[in-house]
Amino acid sequence: MVYIALNSGSDRSVVLSRLDDSGVVTEDQVLARAELSAVVAQLESERPRWVWDDTSRWYPPLLKAEVRVERCVDLRLCHAILRASALTASSELATAAAGPWDHGAIEPAVAADNALFEVDVPIQSAREDPLDEFRMQRRAIESSIDPGRIGLLLAAESAGALVAAEIHYAGLPWREDLHDELLTRHLGPRPSNGERPRLLAAALERVRAALGAPELNVDSPTELLRAFAHAGIAATSTRSWELKKIDHPAIAPVLEYKKLSRLLSANGWHWLDTNVHDGRFRPEYVPGGVVTGRWASTGGGGALQLPKQIREAVVADPGWKLVVADASQLEPRILAALSGDLAMAEAGRSGDMYAAIVASGAVASRDQAKVAMLGAMYGATTGESARLMPKLTRAYPRAIALVEAAARAGERGEIVTTRLGRSSPRPGEQWRAAQSDAYGEGASDAERTRARTQARGWGRFTRNFVVQGSAAEWALCWMATLRQSLRASSGSAWLTRVPHLVFFMHDELVIHCPAEAAQDVERIARESAATAGRLLFGAMPVEFPLSVAIVDDYSQAK
DNA sequence: GACGGCTCCAAA
């Protein structure tokens, strides 16, 4: 493997260092900043792994210069994993005191787009000594209990960072005119003066009339509850799902107002102005932004909460298609594979796992199967979900034992670890103090109860961590494989002229591609899902079927 | 006027 590290030199230079497998420098080269993209493009033919402190600092300027890289080591992301992983717990990297690569020193992902206008690459390194850090990471991996697993995780995490930057660069095709039409249809025409749109104002007046409260501010939960009480409506909260249970003529207008108000404030004209430019919405993903390893999103776009309601504005360019691929029932399949529960794996070989669980006789209906599985993975304590747990435990003892063990570990304050080696954080100091206080002599019943509640809460977190985190690893492997496969099949044309990823949402990917390539892309997506399953679980007989839709607009997919 | 906590809702 060829490694080439990039580091910001003094002033306006970049130091490029060739490294061997253990991080020993075999050759140094100092470049002017302006030369970097051309040199990277040329060296890319050697298929190196580019080693840099932070993909979100280095890669956007390269993409702007139309230079892609195949693979990298994102030292910041890898550090976070290695620091916490049970697989590298005894390494120097994990046992050293917190340094500049740990939390405190993390600066926000650079506002690369703004920086781009002035500079081609980062002027200052985020941290000292990327080469020292790289060597320390190599030692941690080599001395790991399972170098293959952790190595795969680090490669997938780094590939994910490349994907996130490429999606941001390419953007999701977005028809501003259709979005405006949709808003006008639901809310009325865009007001020019910051007034409430006409249909929203009308909904507000219907609420006020129905409750006999002409001055009511419906956006204030306190005021709304008071108005409900006046009108003889027994509501304890203003949540939509609570209100839906109440039969009263004022409820429908309230729900209507809330729906419209949400559309306006979350994805209205202001969102459109801020987040869509030149026909593209550019999601700002934060790889590794969630403790479990899922991505987070930031910047106001809300990429990972994109409502179904507005997806009709996501339209492929003329002559192009969107290939929408969704890993159906991902988390229960992950649980089956993780636990090696052969009975559950058998159900997981079916296209509809919940139906297969019913067919096996474990529960009576598909709804029950779904709610019971969710309960197992989240740690349900009440309701139908909790009542179904004994049935599920009888049918799938090994799978349930895995999540129960994860929950018990969390309750004891221990860490749990995903399939590829991402470990959960330890509970905070307050949690530990509450636990030990509860066992002390003078502990009150209230303290003991509180400690127990907190312990169960942390147990639900660790229970879910192993499943959600392993599912996130599957998604990373899927995405990385898909990206490589698309690259391999589409020659040397630039990213946005060939099939490319434009959106990701936990277990769903959207690829924008010329219409004639759509069938090939679908095949590649399915093959990549199968590859991801093998990467994580080897020969374990669980399948990860995709539902794939080839569509002109996103709302047509499911 | 800034800030933090709270409520509510969007996604998986």
Add this chain to the structure above:
DNA sequence: AACTTTTGGAGCCGTC
């Protein structure tokens, strides 16, 4: 229909 997990953002409201 939710319960039970992880998130980000808008708006409200009390405090400084």
